[in-house]
Amino acid sequence: MNSHLPYSKFDRQERLSIWDQSLIEKSCVLIIGIGGTGGEVAKNLSLLGVGKLILVDMDTIEFSNLNRQLLFSKADIGKNKAKIAKKVIKKRYNSTLKIEAYSDPIQSLPYRIFEEADIIAGCVDNFLARQFINEIVIELCLPLIDSATDGYFGQVQSVNPRKNACLACDFPPPPEETRLLSAPCTLVGTPRIKEHCAWKALYEFHTMNDREPDENSPDDVQEITNLANKFATDHQFPLFDTKEIIQLVLYHVPSLITVNAVTSGIQSQEIIKTLFINKMKLFKKKDQKEFKSLIRAQRFRIPDLTIYSALTGNISSFNLINDPDCLVCGNSSIYHQTPVTINVNPKLKCKTIFTILKRRFKKNYIGFRGNFIIPAEALIENILQDGDRITVSSLDDDKEKRIRIKFKKKKG
Ligand SMILES: [Zn+2]
Numbered sequence: 001m002n003s004h005l006p007y008s009k010f011d012r013q014e015r016l017s018i019w020d021q022s023l024i025e026k027s028c029v030l031i032i033g034i035g036g037t038g039g040e041v042a043k044n045l046s047l048l049g050v051g052k053l054i055l056v057d058m059d060t061i062e063f064s065n066l067n068r069q070l071l072f073s074k075a076d077i078g079k080n081k082a083k084i085a086k087k088v089i090k091k092r093y094n095s096t097l098k099i100e101a102y103s104d105p106i107q108s109l110p111y112r113i114f115e116e117a118d119i120i121a122g123c124v125d126n127f128l129a130r131q132f133i134n135e136i137v138i139e140l141c142l143p144l145i146d147s148a149t150d151g152y153f154g155q156v157q158s159v160n161p162r163k164n165a166c167l168a169c170d171f172p173p174p175p176e177e178t179r180l181l182s183a184p185c186t187l188v189g190t191p192r193i194k195e196h197c198a199w200k201a202l203y204e205f206h207t208m209n210d211r212e213p214d215e216n217s218p219d220d221v222q223e224i225t226n227l228a229n230k231f232a233t234d235h236q237f238p239l240f241d242t243k244e245i246i247q248l249v250l251y252h253v254p255s256l257i258t259v260n261a262v263t264s265g266i267q268s269q270e271i272i273k274t275l276f277i278n279k280m281k282l283f284k285k286k287d288q289k290e291f292k293s294l295i296r297a298q299r300f301r302i303p304d305l306t307i308y309s310a311l312t313g314n315i316s317s318f319n320l321i322n323d324p325d326c327l328v329c330g331n332s333s334i335y336h337q338t339p340v341t342i343n344v345n346p347k348l349k350c351k352t353i354f355t356i357l358k359r360r361f362k363k364n365y366i367g368f369r370g371n372f373i374i375p376a377e378a379l380i381e382n383i384l385q386d387g388d389r390i391t392v393s394s395l396d397d398d399k400e401k402r403i404r405i406k407f408k409k410k411k412g
Pocket residue numbers: 165166167168169170322323326327328329330
């Protein structure tokens with residue numbers, strides 16, 4: 001607060017009913033992906049006065065980002081997005097904000113970061129990252145507000161673990177005009193239109209190769225086309241040629257600053273509302289009462305899915321019911337298991353720890369940060385961190401086990 005002014009710079013928003021600035025200031029939001037929407041979300045949340053932001057993006061700034069990613073300038077080309085965003089936000093929007101920036105892939109971030117966050121803002125543009133974030137939020141029971149844009153369309157999905165659908169749930173098709181955009185959500189279900197087969201093929205490619213395909217590699221394009229045609233044949237759709245596949249799933253999607261701004265605005269607002277709902281107990285007693293009555297009357301609610309079409313100007317919201325057979329959040333999901341905590345000596349090599357775990361639980365496979373690791377010799381050494389979650393399993397039984405690694409503290 002500027003000392004000679006009688007009010008805080010948040011005065012205008014503090015005049016709102018159902019608003020608690022101190023609650024926002026005590027919150028920590030983890031934003032994954034600092035591109036077109038993520039950068040806007042980071043700007044919005046810092047201006048709203050969120051206390052701490054953790055920014056994650058391994059990408060570097062490109063010339064083609066500059067027409068819509070307002071935190072970056074020409075001089076930043078080639079530098080890391082999260083690190084530049086941190087510098088610019090602190091300088092331009094909120095100098096008192098606590099802010100951390102990570103340029104690592106999300107799969108190698110320490111669990112501490114996820115555990116510290118009150119909520120995650122998912123602003124990524126690829127399946128592997130989205131899949132990983134979805135699993136983490138279900139496991140840690142952490143709310144996620146995820147966004148995606150594609151040309152004239154934007155969507156925001158709210159995942160409230162164990163209450164509504166996750167990103168991997170198979171839910172009924174949205175309206176015609178937005179069905180392509182929502183295709184990534186149908187990865188685990190039956191393809192309902194031909195294009196879904198291409199998305200499923202891309203998903204399959206990620207699972208088999210554990211990397212993004214290269215649109216300039218004829219081998220990658222052919223592999224995805226073959227996979228898509230396998231799905232198309234199974235579900236009686238016409239076959240794809242390689243050109244169609246490139247156009248559908250391998251080109252960078254078109255992107256508009258206006259759609260990013262609307263989508264990230266909706267996403268930021270739903271983040272603040274989710275913080276209010278989850279921390280309602282911190283509101284003053286009188287406000288709590290008013291808040292609860294608004295929720296009961298459905299005058300304050302967080303839609304499961306919001307879709308914006310810049311072509312029609314429509315913003316529609318939908319309820320998404322969770323799928324009991326969903327592999328990530330369904331009834332038999334491994335993420336509902338409370339992990340067994342195992343104390344390990346941090347000096348031991350990762351390979352040794354995994355060998356001990358496999359022997360102790362009589363299992364052959366180790367699942368770790370989105371990968372299944374066999375054999376242990378293939379591991380990079382010493383990448384295990386305190387708090388990491390590991391899955392042990394065998395092909396001959398379906399009883400996977402979750403393990404939480406706890407590093408033994410040095411004595412004295
Ligand atoms: Zn699910």
